[in-house]
Amino acid sequence: MPVFDDYAQGTPNWVELMTPDQRGAADFYGALFGWQMVENPLDDGHVYIVGNLQGDAVAGITFQLPELEGHPAFWNVFLAADDVDAVAARVGPAGGVVEAEPFDFFDYGRTARIQDPTGARVSLWQPRSVRTVRANEPGTPIWNELLTPDVGRATQFYSDVLGLSSDTHPVPWASVPTYTTFAAAGRQIAGVAPPLEEAPPHWNVYFNVVDVEESVAQAEALGAKLIVPAYDLEATGRMATLTDPHGALFCLIESAAG
CATH class of the missing domain: 3.10.180.10 (2,3-Dihydroxybiphenyl 1,2-Dioxygenase, domain 1)
Structure with missing residues (x-):
């Protein structure tokens, strides 16, 4: 919990x-x-x-x-x-x-x-009275990601402003040889990566689900639009990207950690 x-x-x-x-x-x-x-x-x-x-x-x-x-x-x-x-x-x-x-x-x-x-x-x-109390479990935010065309400049900014540290990790993805993460107080708290060519710089929110395919089907039945079909990311989990009925982009992830 x-x-x-x-x-x-x-x-x-x-x-x-x-x-x-x-x-x-x-x-x-x-x-x-x-x-x-x-x-x-x-x-x-x-x-x-x-x-x-x-x-x-x-x-x-x-x-x-x-x-x-x-x-x-x-x-x-x-x-x-x-x-x-x-x-x-x-x-x-x-x-x-x-x-x-x-x-x-x-x-x-x-x-x-x-x-x-x-x-x-x-x-x-x-x-004061409002924050995300429950996270990292099904139905809650589990990850956030900054998509930016200039990872180096972005990481320096968040270091200067908020004191975040960053680290670059090799990853087994053919199109993205490395992945950068932010850390606060020694704990990884967000990712940083280049966006798709047509996407402007932005922050993404990922919500954890038990089964990506089931959640995608449910979201589509409720009026969502599938943007990136479900795919596996080695050592991370299975994920998909959608927009809700009014156009808001959000991501789903079925965590490999369970």
Whole structure:
């Protein structure tokens, strides 16, 4: 039962779906992952939906901002920050951009939205009452990955801003001879790799499932679109990539570790 009380700085500690149809998305992911959805009224009249598994928070589903009208839904990855304001202050000198200055998201936590020098967007999260409590088991996030055309520049940025270390590993994949990982407090917490040619730099979220084929079939029946069919990655597991009914990209992985 992988339950987390806290996260070392730089570790992904929350994922959030921004979508034009919150309740439709809640129905989709609730059916796919077995989440129980809790609607939390906000002071501005909206609601913030938290997907729970066995009573523990897993992910958020939020409304689409007016300036993003017409934009496909997307999953946003949040990285733990011990002090959001201090971390955000290091973004510009390290070559990145602070797109949304630090602010309090109601009483849930303090956040900022940044873009790294290679163009990938990610958020910082200093939690108060909300974080991913349950992870690394079926129906929860198990891995995050930065896809960037300049791995060296990206790893330097996240080292300067969040103190993450990185290491490059040889892998037995013909098209990708090496794979880079981020580590926080000595623990591997995310991967870094070049994106597909047509994909912009971005962060991916992987959700663990018991059986990839069954989950893909269920997701398609619920309105998802299969982008990358299920395939095996040696020593890692079996995975697939889909978009949900409103266009948000997400990955599934049936971990080789079980």
